[in-house]
Amino acid sequence: MDNNFLVIENISKSFGDNKVLENINLNISKSEFFGLLGSSGSGKTTLLRILGGFEKPDTGRVILDGMDITNLEPFDRPLNYMFQSYALFPHLNVFNNLAFGIKENFTQKEIEINVRNIAELLSIEHLLNRRIKQLSGGEQQRVALGRCLIKKPKLLLLDEPLAALDKKLRSKTQLELTTLQKKLKITFVFVTHDQEEAMSLSDRMAIMKNGLILECSSPEEIYENPKSLYTANFIGIANIIEIYKKDENFYSDDLGVNFKLNKELKNTKTNILLRPEKIKIQSINNLKTSSFNSFSGEILEKSYLGSFTRYEIKIKNMIISVLDQNFNSNSNYNFPKGEKVICSWESESIKVLED
Amino acid sequence: MKNKLFEKYFVFSPYFWLVLFFFIPLAIIFKISISVSEWGMPPYQDIFLFDNGFKINTTFENYVYIFSDYYYIGSFVNSLILALISTFFCLLIGFPLAFYIATSNIRLRNILLVLVIIPFWSSFLLRVYAWKIILQNNGILNVILLNLGITSEPLQLLYNQYAVIMGIVYTYLPLMILPLYGYLNKFDLNLIEASKDLGLNRIKTFFKVILPLSVPGIVAGSLLVFIPVVGEFIIPEMLGGSDRLYYGKILWEEFFVNRNWPGASALAFSGIIILVLPIVIFQILYSRWSQKNEI
Numbered sequence: 149m150d151n152n153f154l155v156i157e158n159i160s161k162s163f164g165d166n167k168v169l170e171n172i173n174l175n176i177s178k179s180e181f182f183g184l185l186g187s188s189g190s191g192k193t194t195l196l197r198i199l200g201g202f203e204k205p206d207t208g209r210v211i212l213d214g215m216d217i218t219n220l221e222p223f224d225r226p227l228n229y230m231f232q233s234y235a236l237f238p239h240l241n242v243f244n245n246l247a248f249g250i251k252e253n254f255t256q257k258e259i260e261i262n263v264r265n266i267a268e269l270l271s272i273e274h275l276l277n278r279r280i281k282q283l284s285g286g287e288q289q290r291v292a293l294g295r296c297l298i299k300k301p302k303l304l305l306l307d308e309p310l311a312a313l314d315k316k317l318r319s320k321t322q323l324e325l326t327t328l329q330k331k332l333k334i335t336f337v338f339v340t341h342d343q344e345e346a347m348s349l350s351d352r353m354a355i356m357k358n359g360l361i362l363e364c365s366s367p368e369e370i371y372e373n374p375k376s377l378y379t380a381n382f383i384g385i386a387n388i389i390e391i392y393k394k395d396e397n398f399y400s401d402d403l404g405v406n407f408k409l410n411k412e413l414k415n416t417k418t419n420i421l422l423r424p425e426k427i428k429i430q431s432i433n434n435l436k437t438s439s440f441n442s443f444s445g446e447i448l449e450k451s452y453l454g455s456f457t458r459y460e461i462k463i464k465n466m467i468i469s470v471l472d473q474n475f476n477s478n479s480n481y482n483f484p485k486g487e488k489v490i491c492s493w494e495s496e497s498i499k500v501l502e503d
Numbered sequence: 504m505k506n507k508l509f510e511k512y513f514v515f516s517p518y519f520w521l522v523l524f525f526f527i528p529l530a531i532i533f534k535i536s537i538s539v540s541e542w543g544m545p546p547y548q549d550i551f552l553f554d555n556g557f558k559i560n561t562t563f564e565n566y567v568y569i570f571s572d573y574y575y576i577g578s579f580v581n582s583l584i585l586a587l588i589s590t591f592f593c594l595l596i597g598f599p600l601a602f603y604i605a606t607s608n609i610r611l612r613n614i615l616l617v618l619v620i621i622p623f624w625s626s627f628l629l630r631v632y633a634w635k636i637i638l639q640n641n642g643i644l645n646v647i648l649l650n651l652g653i654t655s656e657p658l659q660l661l662y663n664q665y666a667v668i669m670g671i672v673y674t675y676l677p678l679m680i681l682p683l684y685g686y687l688n689k690f691d692l693n694l695i696e697a698s699k700d701l702g703l704n705r706i707k708t709f710f711k712v713i714l715p716l717s718v719p720g721i722v723a724g725s726l727l728v729f730i731p732v733v734g735e736f737i738i739p740e741m742l743g744g745s746d747r748l749y750y751g752k753i754l755w756e757e758f759f760v761n762r763n764w765p766g767a768s769a770l771a772f773s774g775i776i777i778l779v780l781p782i783v784i785f786q787i788l789y790s791r792w793s794q795k796n797e798i
Contacts, residue, residue, distance in 0.1 A: 200700060201700075223703055228701070229700045231697060235691065235694050236697075238716070248698070248701050248711075249701030252702065295701065299701065
């Protein structure tokens, strides 16, 4: 695949003294669904607005499909931008909102056909004569999407595409959006602060913080093998444990536990990540603790989540989160609060964090 | 119970205001306009006479008089044209200013708003008089033009209809800017970006998005300028020449020079009806249209 479809090269941007983006480099492939994930103030929206042409970068270039678009006005760029607020035109009905971007270059008949097609694609044919104020949030989102897609852009930029929807609608729309994107094969770049949304939509995603890209990879890779402490904490639930070299193995003072790693380490002291679902929880009656990668602790808190139960287990100075899948409807599989349990994990599950 | 009563009166208070300061004075003017004029104080006869039994003493001659003489109708038409031109220029200058103020950052916005309002703190007469000083034959502007060698003799800048239009646009500009600003302030700037993103350049974006969505503000500002300019008396009097007669001036002369109160009242009453009726009809149609279009 051509992974130079969208090239973001050394992009920096400041507003006054405030450095919003610092030397951003990204390569995005054709037909990729790419997520920019970060908390507010991370610079993700500014980056998206630079791609849309609404902000000019201080340095760097944006190249789309071999064309340098850095200095092009928004109306000259072969891409479209879907606003978080949808920015639908209140003085026009749905039909005219959809037709807004193609009225110039098409005949009345072509406009009709194009609008019908896009309305059919998004299942909004019955709304064409409605006013914008008469639409629900989900319907508005579709119109906003349709208004962009009708232009057949090379690249679609989406600013928090699902943030304005309620939770139930959001997961349904999430699925529709990915299906649509795979069907149309248009490159999507979207911004979100919601890590679940980023994980479920993205083919690849970039984690942003303070104007920098910390990591850029597939959701699986970022979840399983995060490089930085920030990413590990930002995505999913994380047990972060500080360990240092002691004899053959590593040791954590906070847990009082030996760690056996399956690879060599440069540093003598480091942070490791242990995801809660990687920890096996067993009744203390069945087993003795092993000399490494295992401890016994007491269940402090417990929350039943349906398919999983989340336990907070206290050991020495730390509280470790454990997610235990509910294999069996037998309540014996659930440990009560205050019970002593044995936790253990595989060496491969220990992920060393670089910083 | 007390609150309910208060609410009731509160809701109707604009109507009390309207009756007290519009309909009652209008009725008085109408009464004078249909009375017979005479020399005396007041310079008209009562419309109800009781000397030899009850008798209604009215006449429509005043209306016949003003409508049969082009002197009156012409001055009214002049004023309408003046008001139209002035409103157009106020809009032309006021819209970009209001838009700029509405879209600038909050600190600059407050400074600019104060600058718009500041002229109101000085006397209206003084400000118009200042223009007289600037534009007169040996005034500041002519001195500058002469010294720069652009003209060899002073230009006649004062006492013509252009000076009047300029004076009116200058004076009434804030009345255009403030309601427009109030409306544009709420304008969603994302709509402009969305329009550009969908391929429309700045000019097309202006005509397809900004202008149609600004109609309520434009209507409010234009009415606020147009209506008072029709009756404007002082500016044409101070800056205008004898080439054109305006409605306000004729009214003044009819009242105070000719002491023809019934004639002047007929003129005033006709003017109000001619001006207010179309505006009321326009407002009704417009509110229906804007409700339909949800602007």
